[in-house]
Amino acid sequence: MTQRSIWPAILLLLLTTCSWGGMFPVAKPMLESMDPFTLTLIRFVPTSAGLLLILFCVEGRQAFRFDGRLLRLIFLGTLGFACFNLLAFNGLQNTKPEHGAVIMATQPMIAVLITWIYRGLRPGTFTLASIGTAFAGVFLVITGGDIERAFGGGKVLWDLLFFAGATCWVCYTLGAQSFHDWSPLRYTAITSLFGTCSIAAITLGLVAADQVSLPEWSTLVEMRWQFAYLILPTGIMAVLFWNTGIKMLGPINGVLFINFVPVSAFTIGIIQGHSITAAEVTGAGLVMAALIANNLYVRSRIRHSLDSSPTAN
Known part of the structure; x- marks a missing residue:
């Protein structure tokens, strides 16, 4: 990659992670007037429609074939879009946006553990130490x-919903490996369709059971700019920018930008007047330091492997 092509990739990844960091502070006030289920549904109907439209324009009608993997697509779409977002926004309703952003930054570490569990690929001692530090x-x-106060009031349970949501998203992301013959756009758009269908089924089921209620039209109009942010920058544009930036810069370099999610979330929180404690800042710093340290470790191992290979001489 040339120096000239690095900067567009960096810009795309910065825009993506900063917009993701702003997602929770923007959505938090909305949850005072709307439940997490209807908010998620209203957000993803236009988001998935936009992704499908882009897919049709870029890859044509043939990209809408399921290639005999319909059930897998339904499962992964439900896991990545329905489970992740419903768990995250239900957690957000009862905790701080900054907490969710920090937990989301641990996704590379969660991916290592899931790979260890399902594929038996035990991470190195340094990586395990980095994971322990991040957690x-x-x-x-x-x-x-x-x-004592955190567990006594049960507040930590809402943060654990974030962690469960992050784990669902990691599983969804790893599931893309079984669609290596598909473009990232095709995988994202098709699974978002099925994820949105699952969100609709869950939400409408709760409406029918009188557990949640659909918002008034005046409420939607009042929140039009917040929804615009959740749909365009953090939905359609973020997915496309992230996939493009990762492809240009590579996953090892690209994953480092996940650190900007808590940075932007904390910055927005301070601007909004949220009280940020020293413990929260220290914890966020530990997560980011662990991610960077492990990234450098992986780089050194790859470099050492290449230098010691017979073809390197």
Whole structure:
């Protein structure tokens, strides 16, 4: 990759992760007037429609074939879009946006553990230490340094919903490996369709059971700019920018940009007047430091492997 082509990739990934960091602070006030289920449904109907339209324009009608993998697509779409978003927004309703952003930054570490469990690929000692450090940072963020108060009030359980949602998204992302013959756009658009169908089924089922209610039209009009942000920058554009940036810069380099999710979330929180404790800042710092340290470690191992291979001489 030339120096000239690096900067567009960096810009795309920065825009993506900063917009993701702003997603939770923007959505948090909306949950005071709307439940997480209808918010998620209203967000993803136009998001998936936009992705499908882009897919049709880029790859044509043939990209809408399922290639005999319909059930897998339904499962992964439900896991990635329905489970992730419903768990995250239900957690967000009862906790701080900054907590969710920090937990989302641990996704590379979660991916390592899932790969170990399902494929038996045990990570190195340094990586395991980095994972432990990252999770210790998350624990410090969600408890605020006061473990008894966090567990006594049950607040930590809402943060655990974020963690469960992040795990669902990682599983969805790893599931893309079984669609290596598909473009990232095709995989994302098709699974978003089935994920939105699952969100609709769950939400409308809850409406029929009188557990949630559809919002008034005046409420939607009042929140039009917030929805525009959740649909365009953090939905359609973020997915396309992230896939393009990762392809240009490579996954090892690209994953480092996930650190900007908590950075932007904390920055927005401070601007909004949220109280950020020293324990939360320290915990977020531990998560980011662990991710960077492990990234450097992986780089050194790859470089050492290449230098010691017979073809390197």
